[in-house]
Amino acid sequence: MPSTGNHVAQPPRLYTEAERARRDATVWTIVQGVLAPAQFLVFAISLALVARYLWTGEGYLAATISIVVKTVFLYAIMITGSIWEKVVFGKWLFAPAFFWEDVFSFVVIALHTAYLYVLTTGSLDATGQMIVALAAYAAYVINAGQFLWKLRMARLEGELAA
Numbered sequence: 261m262p263s264t265g266n267h268v269a270q271p272p273r274l275y276t277e278a279e280r281a282r283r284d285a286t287v288w289t290i291v292q293g294v295l296a297p298a299q300f301l302v303f304a305i306s307l308a309l310v311a312r313y314l315w316t317g318e319g320y321l322a323a324t325i326s327i328v329v330k331t332v333f334l335y336a337i338m339i340t341g342s343i344w345e346k347v348v349f350g351k352w353l354f355a356p357a358f359f360w361e362d363v364f365s366f367v368v369i370a371l372h373t374a375y376l377y378v379l380t381t382g383s384l385d386a387t388g389q390m391i392v393a394l395a396a397y398a399a400y401v402i403n404a405g406q407f408l409w410k411l412r413m414a415r416l417e418g419e420l421a422a
Contacts, residue, residue: 274357274414279348288344295340299333300404306330307397310390320386324379327393331372334400338369361406368403371396 275283283289306326313323342352345362349355353362375392378384384392 272356274410274417275348279357280418283344283348286344286347288340288347291340292337292344295333295337296404296407299330299337302326302330302333303397303400306393310393310397314387314390323390323393327375328379330397331376334369334372338365341365358410361403361410364399364403364406368396368399371399 306323306329309319309323309326313319345355345358346352349357355362371392375389375396378389378392
């Protein structure tokens with residue numbers, strides 16, 4: 261860290277004490293803690309089904325259903341995450357601590373929604389639909405990594421505060 265005189269510059273904190281207290285007190289933290297791993301499990305199963313379809317040409321319906329279920333989980337976690345941000349930070353989205361994660365979440369949502377569009381309109385064939393789903397999944401993995409990094413930073417920050 262760069263030094264400023266006798267003080268060492270500290271990285272910005274994710275949470276003020278009041279925000280940390282609200283985070284720890286709200287049920288929405290538990291909801292996010294349940295939905296995130298559930299969504300990841302649905303993602304992993306769906307990814308396997310999509311890969312199976314692309315490799316063998318079999319299982320289109322199962323892959324399609326799994327992508328739709330993954331998308332529903334994504335919408336649910338985005339809505340509840342927005343509520344969580346409102347409770348903790350007083351903003352529905354784009355709180356400074358999670359600004360870039362929220363920005364990239366919209367990329368993820370846009371790609372999942374694009375999948376639903378090509379599925380319902382038939383504007384792409386089955387293989388094209390699966391490729392759109394894979395693009396959405398790649399973006400989801402990046403976004404999940406962003407949130408896991410913030411979770412780690414929050415834990416380290418909590419340990420320093422204790």
